[in-house]
Amino acid sequence: MNFDKKLLEILACPVAKGKLEYDAEKNELISQAVNLAYPILEGIPVLIEDEARVITLAEKE
Amino acid sequence: MSENTPIEQETENTTHFGYKTVNKEEKVKKVAEVFHSVAAKYDVMNDLMSFGIHRLWKRFTIDNSGVRAGQKVLDLAGGTGDLTAKFSRIVGQSGHVILADINNSMLNVGREKLHDLGIVGNVDYVQANAEALPFADNTFDIVTIAFGLRNVTDKDAALRSIYRVLKPGGRLLVLEFSKPSTELLSKAYDIYSFNILPKMGDLVASDGESYQYLAESIRMHPDQETLKQMMETAGFEECNYQNLTGGIVALHKGFKF
Numbered sequence: 001m002n003f004d005k006k007l008l009e010i011l012a013c014p015v016a017k018g019k020l021e022y023d024a025e026k027n028e029l030i031s032q033a034v035n036l037a038y039p040i041l042e043g044i045p046v047l048i049e050d051e052a053r054v055i056t057l058a059e060k061e
Numbered sequence: 062m063s064e065n066t067p068i069e070q071e072t073e074n075t076t077h078f079g080y081k082t083v084n085k086e087e088k089v090k091k092v093a094e095v096f097h098s099v100a101a102k103y104d105v106m107n108d109l110m111s112f113g114i115h116r117l118w119k120r121f122t123i124d125n126s127g128v129r130a131g132q133k134v135l136d137l138a139g140g141t142g143d144l145t146a147k148f149s150r151i152v153g154q155s156g157h158v159i160l161a162d163i164n165n166s167m168l169n170v171g172r173e174k175l176h177d178l179g180i181v182g183n184v185d186y187v188q189a190n191a192e193a194l195p196f197a198d199n200t201f202d203i204v205t206i207a208f209g210l211r212n213v214t215d216k217d218a219a220l221r222s223i224y225r226v227l228k229p230g231g232r233l234l235v236l237e238f239s240k241p242s243t244e245l246l247s248k249a250y251d252i253y254s255f256n257i258l259p260k261m262g263d264l265v266a267s268d269g270e271s272y273q274y275l276a277e278s279i280r281m282h283p284d285q286e287t288l289k290q291m292m293e294t295a296g297f298e299e300c301n302y303q304n305l306t307g308g309i310v311a312l313h314k315g316f317k318f
Contacts (some may be wrong), residue, residue, distance in 0.1 A: 001179060004185055007149060007183065007185050007187075010133070010157075010159075010196055010197055010200045011187070011195055011196060011197070012195055012196055012197045012198075013188065013195065014190065014193040014194065015193065015197040017198070017225075018195075019197075020195075034283070041188075042169070043186070044169075044172075044186045044187065044188055045187055045188065045195075046165070046188040047188065047189050047195030048163065048188060048189065048190050048193075049190075049193065051188075
């Protein structure tokens with residue numbers, strides 16, 4: 001099941017409350033403000049801080 | 062302190078899991094275990110335990126939501142999607158319903174059930190913690206949380222978070238077990254909850270423990286007036302509640318203006 005990109009209009013980072021960006025390649029939702037990547041499992045975004053991955057500096061370059 | 066030492070006082074780092082006092086992180090884990098365990102049998106158990114009355118409680122919630130075509134609704138802790146199914150039909154294709162739950166087992170059971178019912182197109186699924194909702198400010202016309210707030214560790218944080226994501230003019234509906242209004246009903250309800258319910262859970266879902274937690278967590282949940290005050294503290298206005306089935310369940314309503 002695919003992630004519905006229309007959802008981005010109403011979703012926000014649960015930590016920073018700002019916009020999320022969809023990374024189609026990694027199938028993650030990115031919160032630039034706090035460097036967190038949230039997984040999308042079977043089309044369902046998992047927007048819980050403890051489940052997020054910290055984006056490394058190396059990745060950003 | 063050993064594991065068996067009872068801790069009497071709730072502190073900054075502890076909370077209730079049923080009648081036990083546990084660390085806050087532990088409660089999150091234990092509640093998750095309960096719902097991973099009961100997800101598959103959740104609907105049949107609800108029908109059995111409540112003699113089907115939970116359907117009337119949910120119907121009453123929809124009737125009190127004032128929901129109209131085109132609106133955005135958040136069904137928080139929506140579990141297996143009973144409210145979402147009803148909202149989806151009413152808001153239509155111009156509206157949008159989000160079914161959110163912290164537990165992915167419940168979400169997956171819910172999504173499967175709604176797909177089987179042909180409910181697609183205007184429903185999306187999000188795994189989220191009610192204490193830190195992943196939605197933009199002022200997004201929803203209606204937020205419902207049915208039989209969910211009881212399991213949230215920090216209820217005040219959840220109420221504030223709900224307030225943030227509601228549009229001005231939007232309303233919150235909390236459907237939850239509450240305090241029976243008469244002594245007699247209270248006694249009968251206790252006997253049912255602590256003697257019959259866990260046995261039923263054991264028999265039908267092979268999980269008496271989860272249903273023992275259910276009975277205990279209901280007793281620990283704030284009563285009607287306390288919950289109303291908590292909603293007011295979080296910023297909600299014109300808060301009121303209606304008792305259903307003699308106060309075994311109450312529907313609280315509050316507005317963001």
